[in-house]
Amino acid sequence: MTKPKLTFIGRQYHSKTKSDQMILDILEKQFSINLIRREQYTDTELVARINSFHPEVVFFWCLPPSTTKHLWKIKCKNVVWAPMWDGFKPLKFRKRMLLTSSKLKVLCFSKALYNYFLTTKMPCQYWQCALKPSFESFKSKPPYTLFLWQRESQINLENIIKFIGIENIGKVIYKSEIGNQLKQSYPFEIELLSDWLTTEDYRQKIQESDFYIAPRTAEGIGFSFLEAMSYGKVILAYNESTMNEYLIDGENGYLFDESFQMKTLLKSPLALSEKMKEHANHAYLNWEETKSQIVPFFLKRY
Numbered sequence: 566m567t568k569p570k571l572t573f574i575g576r577q578y579h580s581k582t583k584s585d586q587m588i589l590d591i592l593e594k595q596f597s598i599n600l601i602r603r604e605q606y607t608d609t610e611l612v613a614r615i616n617s618f619h620p621e622v623v624f625f626w627c628l629p630p631s632t633t634k635h636l637w638k639i640k641c642k643n644v645v646w647a648p649m650w651d652g653f654k655p656l657k658f659r660k661r662m663l664l665t666s667s668k669l670k671v672l673c674f675s676k677a678l679y680n681y682f683l684t685t686k687m688p689c690q691y692w693q694c695a696l697k698p699s700f701e702s703f704k705s706k707p708p709y710t711l712f713l714w715q716r717e718s719q720i721n722l723e724n725i726i727k728f729i730g731i732e733n734i735g736k737v738i739y740k741s742e743i744g745n746q747l748k749q750s751y752p753f754e755i756e757l758l759s760d761w762l763t764t765e766d767y768r769q770k771i772q773e774s775d776f777y778i779a780p781r782t783a784e785g786i787g788f789s790f791l792e793a794m795s796y797g798k799v800i801l802a803y804n805e806s807t808m809n810e811y812l813i814d815g816e817n818g819y820l821f822d823e824s825f826q827m828k829t830l831l832k833s834p835l836a837l838s839e840k841m842k843e844h845a846n847h848a849y850l851n852w853e854e855t856k857s858q859i860v861p862f863f864l865k866r867y
Contacts, residue, residue: 569621571596576627577604584788585626587694595860608634616640622863632663645863649785650675650806661685668867674786677806688867692855693810694786695848700797703835704775708735712774715741716781720803723748725778728825738770772796775834779808797841799834817844
C-alpha cells in the first residue's frame with residue numbers, strides 16, 4: 566500500500582543535533598517523507614520544491630509558514646506547524662486571523678503552548694514526549710557530581726552553588742556553548758569538556774553524574790533534560806515550560822526561579838529514586854500510548 570506523502574520543513578541546525586529525529590521516526594512509519602532544510606532555499610524556491618512533491622501533508626517544524634510567502638502559495642492545504650515554546654511570541658492579531666482562516670493545524674509539545682492555542686480557533690493537539698527509562702545506581706549522600714552544559718549566562722555555576730549548596734558538590738562536569746563562564750577556583754573538582762563530544766561520550770558523562778542541570782530557562786521539547794531524566798538523574802531546572810511539565814519539585818527534581826532559592830529540602834538521588842522511577846515510567850507509558858494519534862491528527866481535515 567502506497568504511503569501518503571508528507572513534506573517536512575525542518576531547520577538546518579537540527580540536521581546536526583538530531584532534535585527532530587524522534588518525530589521523523591514516528592512519521593516515517595506512516596508517510597513517505599520529503600525532508601527539506603529550510604535555510605537551504607529562498608522562499609520562492611521552498612514553495613516550488615514543496616509543490617513539486619504533491620504532498621498530502623506539509624509540516625513546518627519550529628518556524629511557522631509565512632502567511633504571504635508560503636501559506637497561500639502552497640497547493641496542499643493540509644498544513645501542520647509545530648512551534649516551540651522557547652522563543653515563542655503571541656501571534657499578532659492579523660497573523661493569527663490569517664493562520665486561522667488557512668485552517669493551519671498546530672502540534673504542541675508544550676502545555677503552555679497548547680493552552681495558548683486553545684484560545685485561538687486553530688485545531689491543536691498536545692503531546693508530551695518521553696524517553697524509555699534506563700536506571701542504574703543512585704548515590705545516597707553528598708558530595709555529588711553535577712553535569713552543567715551551559716547555554717545561557719543566567720544558568721551558571723555560581724547560581725547553582727547558591728541553589729544546591731557548595732558543601733553538596735564534589736565534582737562538576739562542565740561544558741559551555743557561550744565560552745568558559747567559570748569565575749573562580751572551587752573547592753571541588755571541575756572537569757572541562759571539549760567543544761565537541763561524540764554522542765557516546767556525552768551520554769557517558771551524563772551517566773557519571775548525580776544531578777543534571779537543565780541548560781535553558783525555557784524549552785521547546787527539552788530532549789537534553791529528558792535524556793538525563795531517563796537515566797535516573799535528578800534534574801535541576803528553571804521553573805518554566807517544558808521542564809515544569811515533567812518535574813515536581815522535591816519528587817523527581819528541583820525547580821528554581823531567578824532567586825535560585827530552594828523551596829524544598831535537598832534529598833539524595835537514592836531518596837528520590839522511587840519517585841523518579843514512578844514519574845519517568847508514567848511519562849514514557851503515556852507517550853507510547855498517545856503518540857500513535859499524531860498521524861491521524863496530521864491526516865484529519867478541519
